[in-house]
Amino acid sequence: MKLDFEHHQSAHCESGVTSSLLRESSLNKITEPLAFGIGAGLFFCYIPLIKINNGPAIAFRTFPGLIFKRTCNALGIPVIRKKFSSKEQAESYLIERLKEGHPVGCQVGVYYLSYFPREYRFHFNAHNLIVFGKEDDNYLISDPVMDTPTKLTSYELERVRFAKGALAPKGQLYYPQSKAVITEEQIRKAIISGIKTNVNQMLRIPGNFAGVSGIRYTGKKIKNWRDKLGLEKAGSYLAQLVRMQEEIGTGGGGFRYIYGAFLQEAQAYTHHDQLPEISKLFTQAGDLWRTAAVHAAGIYKGRLGSQEDFNQMGDYLIEIAELEKKAFLALKNIKW
Amino acid sequence: MKKENVPQDMGALGKITKEVCYATDSNGKYVTELSNGWDVKNSALDVAWKDVEERIAVAKQKVLNGEASPLLFFMECRLMDMEILAGYSGFWQWQVKRHLKPDVFKKLSDKKLQKYADAFNVKVEDLKTMTVHEA
Numbered sequence: 001m002k003l004d005f006e007h008h009q010s011a012h013c014e015s016g017v018t019s020s021l022l023r024e025s026s027l028n029k030i031t032e033p034l035a036f037g038i039g040a041g042l043f044f045c046y047i048p049l050i051k052i053n054n055g056p057a058i059a060f061r062t063f064p065g066l067i068f069k070r071t072c073n074a075l076g077i078p079v080i081r082k083k084f085s086s087k088e089q090a091e092s093y094l095i096e097r098l099k100e101g102h103p104v105g106c107q108v109g110v111y112y113l114s115y116f117p118r119e120y121r122f123h124f125n126a127h128n129l130i131v132f133g134k135e136d137d138n139y140l141i142s143d144p145v146m147d148t149p150t151k152l153t154s155y156e157l158e159r160v161r162f163a164k165g166a167l168a169p170k171g172q173l174y175y176p177q178s179k180a181v182i183t184e185e186q187i188r189k190a191i192i193s194g195i196k197t198n199v200n201q202m203l204r205i206p207g208n209f210a211g212v213s214g215i216r217y218t219g220k221k222i223k224n225w226r227d228k229l230g231l232e233k234a235g236s237y238l239a240q241l242v243r244m245q246e247e248i249g250t251g252g253g254g255f256r257y258i259y260g261a262f263l264q265e266a267q268a269y270t271h272h273d274q275l276p277e278i279s280k281l282f283t284q285a286g287d288l289w290r291t292a293a294v295h296a297a298g299i300y301k302g303r304l305g306s307q308e309d310f311n312q313m314g315d316y317l318i319e320i321a322e323l324e325k326k327a328f329l330a331l332k333n334i335k336w
Numbered sequence: 337m338k339k340e341n342v343p344q345d346m347g348a349l350g351k352i353t354k355e356v357c358y359a360t361d362s363n364g365k366y367v368t369e370l371s372n373g374w375d376v377k378n379s380a381l382d383v384a385w386k387d388v389e390e391r392i393a394v395a396k397q398k399v400l401n402g403e404a405s406p407l408l409f410f411m412e413c414r415l416m417d418m419e420i421l422a423g424y425s426g427f428w429q430w431q432v433k434r435h436l437k438p439d440v441f442k443k444l445s446d447k448k449l450q451k452y453a454d455a456f457n458v459k460v461e462d463l464k465t466m467t468v469h470e471a
Contacts, residue, residue: 011356011368033358033366053415054387111415119348119381123420147353147370164423165416239383246377248355252337257358261366276364283360287337290376297376300383 002133005103007142007149011251011258012061013128015041016144017105018068020130021175025077026182034187037262038074038194039067042255043201045210046218052166053122055240058218060254062201064126064167068105068174070197074190075182081174087158090171094131097175103132103142107172109163115143115150120248125167131157145248188269192336195266199332202324212325219317226310235300238313242293242300253286260286274334281327285320292316339369347373348381388415399466405441407432409466410456424455 006023010016015036022030036042043062050057061067072079084090097104109125110116133140138151152160161171202211209217225234245254251261263279266272295313298304339359349355350372357371395412398404411421422429427448434440435452446460453460458468 009356011358053384054391055384115352117348117352119385122384123415123417145353145355165420168423236383236387239380242377242380243384246374246380248349251356251358252342252371257337257366260360261358264366279366280364283337290337293376297379301379 001098003103005132009147010144012249013144014067017128017130018071021105025179033258033262033265035071036258038190039071040194040197040201041067042198042259044214046214047209056237058241058244060245072176074193075186078177080177084171087162102175103130105130105174106161107169108160112159114156123165125163125165125169191266191269195331199328202328212321215317216321219314223311223314226307231305238296239300242296245289246293254289256282256286278327278330285323288320342369342371343374344372345375347378349373402438405436405438406463406466407436413468414456425451
């Protein structure tokens, strides 16, 4: 059994899966940047009290699952989403959907994901892939970050669908219920609602740990890392920051480039002249994040290490916060 | 980032698949470009693995000093925290915490040890002697 499904490589797993699952009903119009932007994917968050892999909990994107949910909501597409307590039920439900002709999105953990390079296999449970068929004991997998479709045996798929730990997927699967055609007008409205949500997310969340103020707060914190953590641990923390920002799935520059691409594409639907200019601000922000990453690498590779270097690192983030504030304020002030 | 500046530094990922990056072309229009990797993040990943190695070494010493049971060593080897180990072994987190004490660990039944061995993908004998065969 093999569904008529075309694999597309993308930068980020969830927006890639969203784009692919909506390909048929949107007639290829919902690209990855559109899915990311409509789903209001851009974010920043640093929670000092929580540790991930013994390092700081930093995110450059919104909470897992939200991009698919928001994109489908904004486009008015009903979504089926299910978690399972039984592995058998999780598999039989999946097979039934495939028989009905639905490619299905699955949340999985990457630790046991056999086709991933070993160096990348941490206990990270918010990866997403699409199952689009089964041949003998092999499920046909479209993993958006891989350049070609792959396969997992039924045991391997079960193991990653029931990975344990934080954000355990519990066999979660999801797919758009209808294949009704999405109109350009729907896309236009969805784009506007996605931008508004993202503006709120970056400018209005109270407290200093999230959004633009979260970036500034992290910048201030980084200046203390050298004294507080010691040079080596501070270096490891910065390495974790860089991985969250640049590692596979971000499209580069902490998702800022994908967002820049989204605003360019949004222009074609909304015809708003300011969008290309605002897109450039996000390109600048992405570039600055990467400049900061090069500086951070100087620290964790041992080439830099003075307090002055940490101050500089913190100042980069404070500068980025100002830049992104400017960009989101410009988006906020658009009269749609 | 300009398209021609997308880095092509071969890393662990580049050997298996290239990754999609978003970058601007000569007209400032966003396009996708494939990348083999970037030295800055390759070395960030190296730092993460070096930290893991150090934690394994510290855990091993703790077990040898009688300060922790071998579970700690295998948790570090398998990058697991208490929540993850509880998930894969089927024990509660408070039980795992107790079993991390060497005295409690020594009295565990073979049946319970087998659960941990399965979670770590090793044999019960290896569990006691801290022997790791690469999976």
